[in-house]
Amino acid sequence: MRSLTKIIQSVPTDPLTGSIAVPVYQTSTFVQSAPGVNKGYDYARTNNPTRAVLENILAELEEGHSGFAFATGLAAIDAVLKLLSYGDEIVAVDDIYGGAYRLLTHVYQKFGIKINYVDTRNIENVKKTINNNTKLVWLESPTNPTLKISDIKTISELAHQSGALMVVDNTFATPVAQRPLSLGADIVVHSGTKYLGGHSDLLAGFVVTQNEELSEKIKFIQNASGGVLAPWDCFLVIRGIETLEIRYKQQCQTALQVAQVLEKHPLVDKVHYPGLKTHVNHEIASRQQNAWFGAMISFSLKEDTTENAEKVVCQTKLFKLAESLGGVKSLVSLPAKMTHVSVPREKRLQSGIQDSLIRLSCGIEDVQDLIEDILQAINS
Numbered sequence: 138m139r140s141l142t143k144i145i146q147s148v149p150t151d152p153l154t155g156s157i158a159v160p161v162y163q164t165s166t167f168v169q170s171a172p173g174v175n176k177g178y179d180y181a182r183t184n185n186p187t188r189a190v191l192e193n194i195l196a197e198l199e200e201g202h203s204g205f206a207f208a209t210g211l212a213a214i215d216a217v218l219k220l221l222s223y224g225d226e227i228v229a230v231d232d233i234y235g236g237a238y239r240l241l242t243h244v245y246q247k248f249g250i251k252i253n254y255v256d257t258r259n260i261e262n263v264k265k266t267i268n269n270n271t272k273l274v275w276l277e278s279p280t281n282p283t284l285k286i287s288d289i290k291t292i293s294e295l296a297h298q299s300g301a302l303m304v305v306d307n308t309f310a311t312p313v314a315q316r317p318l319s320l321g322a323d324i325v326v327h328s329g330t331k332y333l334g335g336h337s338d339l340l341a342g343f344v345v346t347q348n349e350e351l352s353e354k355i356k357f358i359q360n361a362s363g364g365v366l367a368p369w370d371c372f373l374v375i376r377g378i379e380t381l382e383i384r385y386k387q388q389c390q391t392a393l394q395v396a397q398v399l400e401k402h403p404l405v406d407k408v409h410y411p412g413l414k415t416h417v418n419h420e421i422a423s424r425q426q427n428a429w430f431g432a433m434i435s436f437s438l439k440e441d442t443t444e445n446a447e448k449v450v451c452q453t454k455l456f457k458l459a460e461s462l463g464g465v466k467s468l469v470s471l472p473a474k475m476t477h478v479s480v481p482r483e484k485r486l487q488s489g490i491q492d493s494l495i496r497l498s499c500g501i502e503d504v505q506d507l508i509e510d511i512l513q514a515i516n517s
């Protein structure tokens with residue numbers, strides 16, 4: 138079966154009624170016929186039929202053992218971090234998502250977890266940093282907002298050699314482009330708020346595990362900590378996933394065209410987009426992402442001031458000025474003042490986030506309209 142058919146087929150018809158849409162089981166508890174005797178469900182934090190459908194779809198999409206749905210992407214990340222114990226170390230990609238940086242540095246560090254941030258594009262950096270206390274290697278590829286690509290397969294091998302688990306935040310690539318578990322990763326996390334939901338109308342997060350042992354551990358943490366996704370939001374994500382591949386591929390094609398136009402523009406300095414031949418990791422991205430390079434672009438201006446960048450992001454009309462990404466409506470943002478404000482400036486500059494860096498999330502509007510919109514904003 139081809140992937141488009143597979144996605145639609147992975148959404149089951151309701152066995153009880155034949156309902157073609159997945160029923161929303163808006164309930165907290167389930168009636169038992171005798172103490173401890175139930176139909177597979179006892180309390181909705183532990184399990185819920187609507188959530189179970191979505192979790193199975195995620196496992197199938199990522200080719201994993203089990204999927205777990207959380208209230209937000211950060212709740213999903215938090216669940217994975219709870220696999221760790223006092224004294225454990227993490228090797229993490231240096232321009233990790235700002236919220237993950239905040240969680241690691243300001244919450245987990247005080248519980249005795251040590252985090253080493255490295256530029257994971259260079260394998261030598263990973264080799265040098267990984268040690269016997271390293272329990273997790275944490276990658277994003279592409280990263281946010283500079284679209285750096287790391288070699289998931291090679292780094293997974295390194296992680297496993299020293300007994301660490303490999304985790305990949307697959308939010309930007311989505312399972313349409315990249316399946317980290319098939320490249321050697323042990324755990325995939327997602328912010329379902331982005332492409333999986335796809336309509337900027339919900340928050341959600343996912344963990345997908347590669348084997349039964351990890352599934353049991355995450356299941357335990359999910360139930361113990363309780364940051365689960367509510368049934369109605371599960372329904373909305375299921376509906377979003379039905380059109381994921383069509384949306385994502387269209388958005389990737391649009392982004393490539395926008396990036397190509399920006400690259401030629403005399404007022405534009407650097408354009409970060411893995412689909413451009415000039416991107417340093419274009420080769421790895423082509424292989425690892427099946428040549429679907431994503432719908433995120435970032436670029437800086439030749440006259441590299443925050444003031445100029447602010448003018449551009451305030452003057453686009455179709456690209457709405459907002460945080461977040463991955464929806465059908467195009468968005469523009471200024472990471473240094475918005476999504477990455479919690480990362481210290483020095484660290485931002487180190488990982489290539491200039492004050493004037495502008496980030497675009499391409500939606501499904503007509504590509505020519507989007508190009509005209511960004512050009513008028515830059516030219517003015």
Ligand SMILES: *Cc1c(COP(=O)(O)O)cnc(C)c1O
Nearest residue numbers: 209210211234306308328330341
């Ligand atoms: C948005 C995002 C998150 C956090 O997800 P929330 O749903 O906002 O909690 C994590 N990782 C990446 C790459 C993201 O873009």
